[in-house]
Amino acid sequence: MSMAVEEYVGGPRAPELPEVTVTATRTRRDPFDLPQSISLFDAEEIAGPGMFVSAKGVAWRDAGIWFDERTSTTVDPIIRGFAGFNLLTLVDGNTLSTLWGEGGFGADDMYGKIDPEIVDRIEVIRGPSSALYGSNALGAVINVITRAGPIDFQEEGYAYGGRSKVTFGSAANAVGFRQEFFGAGEDFRYLVGGSARDFDDIRGGGDLGILEPSDGRERNWDFSGEMMVSDGRLLRLTVQDVHRDHVKRYYRPTQDNANDREAVGLFYEDSKGNATWDSLEARLYYQHKRDERRFFATDSEGRAVTVTYAGGLTATRKLGAGHVLTGGLAAELDRGDSPDDEQFTMTDPPPKSRAAPLSEWWNGGVFVQDEWEAHRRWSLLASARYDRMLFKTDVDGAYHPPQGDPQDDAIRENQGALTGGLGGVFKATEEIHLTGNWSRGFRQSAPNFGLRQLGDGVLIPNGLLDPTTSDNFELGLKSRSKGLRVDLAHYLSLIDNWQGDLRTVDSYNGSTWYDFNGNGVQDANEGYVQQTEGGDAFVKGFEARATWQPHAHVDAIPVNWSLDGSFAWNRGRVDGTDQHPEEEPLRHTQPMRLLLGLRWDETADPARGMWFEFRADMVGKYDDIPSDRAASDLAWREDPQDGTSGYLRDYIGTPGYTIFHLYGGMNLSKGTRVVLGIENLFDKKYRVAHSRMDAPGINFLASLEVWF
The missing domain is CATH 2.170.130.10 (TonB-dependent receptor, plug domain)
Structure with a gap:
């Protein structure tokens, strides 16, 4: 080594x-x-x-x-x-x-x-x-x-090494292998590696047995290289290639998926600065994502490809009176088969046909941020950004919507968004900071094209809607004292223009419904609906995280022991609409949850580096589910592969549960390390809320890595 x-x-x-x-x-x-x-x-x-x-x-x-x-x-x-x-x-x-x-x-x-x-x-x-x-x-x-090469730049000469790692997980008979090599000279260093992982169908907890299909495999490689251009100026190149095939989603047993991602990033960092900036970062980025799906029921195959080109520039400058100014530019172009990766371009059998037109999304943004040490006890953080977006489509001969003229979907639309934030920290003592923060975020949704059947009906096209925004108001406490760290946060997010609701449309292209299954009869979800904007929603919650080293306060407890814990609760609601007059739960809140961990680290023999930890995950009952999701989402069904099966319980939701995990590791020798684990220690049968499959049963984990 x-x-x-x-x-x-x-x-x-x-x-x-x-x-x-x-x-x-x-x-x-x-x-x-x-x-x-x-x-x-x-x-x-x-x-x-x-x-x-x-x-x-x-x-x-x-x-x-x-x-x-x-x-x-x-x-x-x-x-x-x-x-x-x-x-x-x-x-x-x-x-x-x-x-x-x-x-x-x-x-x-x-x-x-x-x-x-x-x-x-x-x-x-x-x-x-x-x-x-x-x-x-x-x-x-x-x-x-991501990781850079673990060997630092050398004063002279060249150093090199490598790492081999094997991993195993029993619940899915998962096996992984990683091989990498790295090195460094006086002004460069690198890491190159490859990984392979194979997963069988996972075994569920208790008496569930094998959850088929849920398997998959992947073959990946990556590279990270850094060059010291001059003192304080660094150039970095990263390459990542991920290939996953035969990936099965349990709730869709008649499909087989493949996912590819190739990404190249080029970064320039200047920490030395000059008369204009104290630090500068520039980046260029290329990403190619390809999802393929085989539909066994129709013996057909489709793809969804998205290509991203992006770049950015960020500079920081210290000004007088305690100000640190950060500003930058960002640009991104996404090109894809469709703005919805669930709308596939069907390639087999030929001829090729698109569910949506080829789409391009251009985005340019400019931002500025000011960190101000206003007082020895006060600091403020203010930021603002403006984005301008252009969405356009290219209707080619492969796009044939079920109804209407394809050229009706040839669009070119612009949209803008102004966001910002203002936060403050009050340093009550050196160990306790009180925080307050307001920040605004946005999501610009893409238009809908073609026809898609949803739980509420057949979704018809719409153009570019106004962005969804969220104004988040948060109060917090952060404490860092000897042996104890605490973070508390209470937040309220007010969401404007929530686009999670659909409205009924009387007719589209001269018809009042679409015979999606071809049975000649209008079924419950074959009337027309359209995406709406203008809805309001909120989510509020409380979070707490803490770590404690008892020896700092109780001498009798050995220094090896530490405790950590976290707690989370939230609740969200969407205002009533014409389609759903009653207030509805927000779709993705979570159950009340408490995590506790107890850890022991060896101090007597640092070379051996033995450690172990015990973790408990306590989750409450969850039944805060929107009515449309209760009817259409397979996550709440007893059998997620059968939409006609009964609900998981006599209510719509998931029951609470408590599961336990054990982890540990040690160095077998210098450069050789083993990590072991047992997850779901008592083989509990449970389902994680929102999941469309039951959770794994007892899972024995092991990894062995050798550095050389």
Whole structure:
């Protein structure tokens, strides 16, 4: 093993250092000094629960990060009542979601397009962040920061090494392998790696047996290279290629999916500065996402392709009187087969046919932010951004809508959005900060094309609607004292122009209904409906997170022990509309949840670095479900593969449950590390709210990695 990586490998958990976020303000800041609610997770924290699915590792560390599950290969996060295209997900600050948001209200397979082995840390900024990141940052921003080469730049010569890792999970007979090589010279360093993972159908808890189909496999490779252009100036290139095939969604047993993502990022960082800026970051980004689906019932196959070109420039400058000014420009172009990745271009059997016209979405944004140390006890953070969007379609010969003239869907429309935020931190003491924050986020929805059958009826086309906005008001307390860290937040998000409701349309193109199943009879959901705008909604909630090292306050308790806990509760409502006169629950709130963890870290033998932890996940009953989702969403059915089956319980929802997990690890030798785990320790039969499959049963995890 190269001497250059010895400090990177082995030993117990590193001494606690100040946390740093790069996502919240686009500058390196300690979250303790910021008004937003921020969660940070490094690769070591999610090494157990995130062994195969990094998003699940985050959700099992923080009660306020929920998820729904539809396959053994990935999960979809839910944060503060928002999911899918209402959350903006980034990889190294570049979009994974795209402007129209993959998966609509549910991200489906999107988070599987990030290899968990390349994750260095994950930053979650709760609440709207459109002032810095634009559309889709309505409920939260999730920034996945990828690993760079672990060997630092050399004073002279060249150093190199590698890492091999194998992983196993029993619930899905999941097997993974990772191989990587890295090196560094005086002015460059790199990491190149490849991963392979295979998942069988997952076994559910209790007497559920095998949940078929829920299997999948993936083959990935990646590269990260950095060049020191000069002192304080760095150039970085990242390449990520993810290929997932034979991915099954349990609730759709007659389909087979393949997901590909290729992404290239080029970054330039200048931390030395000059007379104009103190720091500068420029980035260019290319992403190609391709989803393919085989429909066994009709022996047909379709695809949905989205290509992204993006760039940005951010500069920071310290001004007088305690001001730090950050400003920037952002531009993005998305091109796709359709603005909805569930509308496939059918390629087999020929001829090719589109469910929607080819679409382009252009976005340009300009933003400014001022961090002001107004007083030794007061700091303010103000931000503003303006986005201008252009959406246009290209109607080619492959687009044939079920009704009407295809050229009616040849559109070119513009829309703008103004967002911002204002937050403050009051430093009551060196150890206690009180925070207040207002921030506005927006999501610009794409138009609808063609005809699609939903639970309420047949959805007809509409043009570009006004953006959905969310104004989030939040009060918080952050405490950092010896051995104790506490974060409390109470929030209220007021949502304007919520586009989750549909209105009945008397006729479309001269007909009053569409015979979707071809039986010659108008069924309950074959009348016409159209997407509406102008609805109001809200979500409010409370979150708490804490970590405690008891030895700091009780000498009799050994220094090895630590405790952590988090709690989350929220409630959301959508105002009554013509279609649904009564107030309805917001679709993606979560059950009340309490997470507790007890951890032991070895201190007597740092080279061995042994640790273990016990975690309890306590979840309440959930029945806060909109009436239309109660009727149409398979998540609440006893059998998610059968929409006619009864509900899971004698009420519509999911019962509460408590599950337990064990994790542990140690260094077998210098450069050789093992991590073990047992999830769902007592093989509990349960279903995670919003999930369209039951949860895995007892799951034995193991990973072995060797550094050389």
